[in-house]
Amino acid sequence: MSSDHPKPIKIVWVYPDLLSTYGDQGNTIVLERRAALRGIPTQTVHLRSDERVPVDGDIFLLGGGEDRPQILAAQRLRRDGGLYEAAQRGAVVFAVCAGYQLLGHEFGGEEGQPVPGLGLLDIRSGRGRQRAVGEIVGEVAAELNVPRITGFENHQGITHLGQRVKPLAKVVTGIGNGDGFEGAYSGRVLGTYMHGPALVRNPGLADLLLRWAVGGDIQPIDDSWAGRLREERLKAVLG
Numbered sequence: 001m002s003s004d005h006p007k008p009i010k011i012v013w014v015y016p017d018l019l020s021t022y023g024d025q026g027n028t029i030v031l032e033r034r035a036a037l038r039g040i041p042t043q044t045v046h047l048r049s050d051e052r053v054p055v056d057g058d059i060f061l062l063g064g065g066e067d068r069p070q071i072l073a074a075q076r077l078r079r080d081g082g083l084y085e086a087a088q089r090g091a092v093v094f095a096v097c098a099g100y101q102l103l104g105h106e107f108g109g110e111e112g113q114p115v116p117g118l119g120l121l122d123i124r125s126g127r128g129r130q131r132a133v134g135e136i137v138g139e140v141a142a143e144l145n146v147p148r149i150t151g152f153e154n155h156q157g158i159t160h161l162g163q164r165v166k167p168l169a170k171v172v173t174g175i176g177n178g179d180g181f182e183g184a185y186s187g188r189v190l191g192t193y194m195h196g197p198a199l200v201r202n203p204g205l206a207d208l209l210l211r212w213a214v215g216g217d218i219q220p221i222d223d224s225w226a227g228r229l230r231e232e233r234l235k236a237v238l239g
């Protein structure tokens with residue numbers, strides 16, 4: 001364990017039994033790996049939906065899910081209260097698709113009925129007329145200092161952003177929130193429609209979360225292989 005980081009970063013993979021579509025667990029693995037390459041120790045908890053949320057987590061990750069597991073996850077997280085509490089005291093939260101929607105005030109259930117979310121992000125989701133399926137590329141908000149993001153989206157939901165959040169990215173291709181923007185963030189809580197897994201396809205986004213978690217800069221690492229794969233992917237999508 002490095003003396004600079006005596007305490008491991010505690011990563012909590014939230015409800016893999018309900019929220020884990022399209023390989024979103026890869027987000028956990030890439031965070032562990034990119035921390036390890038810098039000598040930063042991590043400890044990962046796979047939190048099942050019948051367990052209490054550990055409020056001392058540093059980074060909480062939520063994945064995508066089908067409509068009904070998404071509703072169950074929202075109910076259990078609301079009842080537990082731990083994720084809300086952890087975020088209020090500054091924990092990092094990164095949520096994808098169903099996980100993103102349920103961080104908001106409400107989202108659309110399987111019949112379009114409004115289902116209450118956690119209210120951690122000032123967003124509201126409903127159901128769009130068409131399912132958004134395919135590749136998505138976005139230019140990230142300049143203040144986050146993250147290169148263009150790429151991912152895969154598959155959702156029926158559309159998301160309206162309130163005053164207290166900013167869009168994560170401007171859509172270059174794809175649907176995202178449905179209004180020309182993709183994802184949302186406020187403080188250290190960030191949500192996106194991007195699977196991929198998003199942090200594997202976008203190491204810059206992974207490093208943003210690590211910077212937030214350690215509260216400062218982190219060493220650069222050699223990303224030439226990831227960079228080549230990203231270029232290939234962007235070329236395939238954008239031509």
Ligand code: GLN
Nearest residue numbers: 064065097098155156157
């Ligand atoms: N059930 C949500 C929707 O269709 C989220 C889907 C997902 O997580 N892929 O919008």
